[in-house]
Amino acid sequence: MKKHHENPDSCTTCTxxxxxxxxxxxxxxFRGPKLAGPAGERFRLLEDEYDAALQYCSNCKNCDISCPSQVPISTLNMKARAKYYKTHKQPFRDWILSHGEQMAKMASLTPGLANLGMNNFISRAVLKGLGVSDKAPLPEYASETFSKQFKRIKQKPSANKAIFYPGCFVNYNQPEVGLDVVAVLQANDFEVIVPEDLVCCSSPLVVNGYMDEAEANARKNIGILEKYVQMGYPIITACTSCGLMLKQEYQELFEIEGVEQVASRIYDIAEFLLELYDEGNLNTNFVKQNGKFMYHAPCHLRVQGIGKPSLELLRMLPGIEVIDADAGCCGISGNYGFKEDKYDIAMAIGSNLFETIKASGIKTVLSECGTCRQQIGHGAGVKTVHPISLVRAAYGNK
Ligand code: SF4
Ligand code: SF4
Incomplete structure (x- = not known):
């Protein structure tokens, strides 16, 4: 895990x-991360200024990945954005996009109606009026949340326990991903615990400048997870943006007791399975499947500095071929590409990836991030799947 300096002065202007x-x-x-981040920060520290160009930063973190001096460029940008909105009016659109958990909770009461409501041209026109692009690939709500479905699973008891942090996208939009995580952990003799009361990791709050609410969520999650870490249990995520928040961004943004201890026990599901493999404990009783897939590594995975564990894992599965797209950012960056004024930018950023996928002729793309999957399906016209679903299928229990 990369450790970042807090000081913008460690920038050596290498570009x-x-x-x-x-x-x-x-x-x-957009004047670029060097000017928006460390150089702008020096100026902001002196002048209390907000660089208008900062509005373009998507918090994709490619700058952080590339910085040899470990300047927390994207975090400086997010802190500056939050500070600016303390004294300036913010569009209601940003509130809607950053409070997906509250919106989803309301929708989960009547998911059929919510999707009908989201997907008809009248509500899309209302959302467009608020600044959400009517072309944006908004995800649909599931008919039943992951948490509800999880409670009905009759798990095989085990002395090995693992905590699963589902995150909003898995819980409200694609619960099948969470069910696959549970099935794969069970196939590896782990009993899964999903603590009640976990809240949104804060990623959408941070990017839209709602830093106080983000910190409150971070404190709540750390308070819950800390108890399990003290019991020695690993904490598993299946969304790379949630994972990044819990592992790294909480530490960069907030001062919370116990955060480092919790961070040291957060694992992406594929990262966790590879550790089991290295210890000789991974169940490799895989059935043969067929198919050719392309894999897209989300930016928020690449910044974690753990390589591409899903790709390594997928390549262990017999009968399937997986090609690494290796074609950069998909452009969506959480909810950035949903915004009316950012939609075209997001599509332009993702175009290299979309063209790579289309040129390959491959019809199914694998990626760990829910909104990357939305954007790839939208931009490249292909089916998208979380890699863990193929692992579950390889255990032959689906
Ligand atoms: S986070 Fe992404 S968009 Fe923002 S400055 Fe860094 S590389 Fe650019
Ligand atoms: S990569 Fe890091 S050191 Fe180089 S210009 Fe950007 S912030 Fe400065």
Whole structure:
């Protein structure tokens, strides 16, 4: 895990971050991470100024990945954005997009109606009026949340326990991913615990400047997870943005007691399974499948510095071929590409990936991040699946 300095002065003006920023490549107005981040921070520290160009930063973190001096560029940007909105009016659109958990809770009461409501042209027009693009690939709500479905699973008891943090997308939009995680952990003799009262990891709150609410969520999650870490249990995530928050961004953004201890026990599901493999404990009783797939590594996985564990795992599965797209950011960056004024930028950023997928002729793309999957399906016209679903299928129990 990369440790970042808090000090913008560690910037050596090498410009590596500028070269690797997908938004700088797509938008002339964005002056790039070096100026928006460390250089802008020096200026903001002196003048209490907000650089208008900061509005373009998507928090994709490609700048952080490339920075040899470990300057927390994207975090400086997010902190500056939050500070700006303390004294300036923020669009209601940003509140809607950053409070997906509350919206989903309301929708989960009547999911059929919610999807009908989201997907008819009148509500899309209302959302467009608020600043959400009517072309944006908004995810549908599931008919029943993961948490509810999880409670009905009759698990095989085991002395090995693992905590699963589902996150909003899995819980409200694609619970089948969470069910696959549970099935795979059970196939490896782990009994899964999903603590009640976990809340949104805060990723959408942070990118939209709702830093106080983000910190409250972080404190709540850390308070819950800390108890399990003290009991020696690993904490598993299946969304790379949730994982990044719990592992790294909480530490960069907030001062919370116990956060480092919790972070040291957070695992992406594929990362966890590879550790089991290295210890000789992974169940490799895989059945043969057929098919050719492309894999997209989300930016929020790449910044974790753990390689591409899903790709390694998928390549152990007999009968399937997986090609790494290796074609950069998909552009969506959480809810960035849902915004009316960012939709075209997001599509331009993702175009290299979409073209790579289309040129391959492959019809199913694998990726760990829910909104990356939405964007890839939208931009490349393919089916998208979480890698863990193929692992579950390889255990022959689906
Ligand atoms: S987080 Fe992404 S968009 Fe923002 S400055 Fe860094 S590379 Fe550019
Ligand atoms: S990559 Fe890091 S050191 Fe280089 S210009 Fe950007 S912030 Fe400064």
């Amino acid at each position: 590596s971050c500028v070269v690797h920023c997908p938004v700088t490549q797509a938008v002339r107005e």
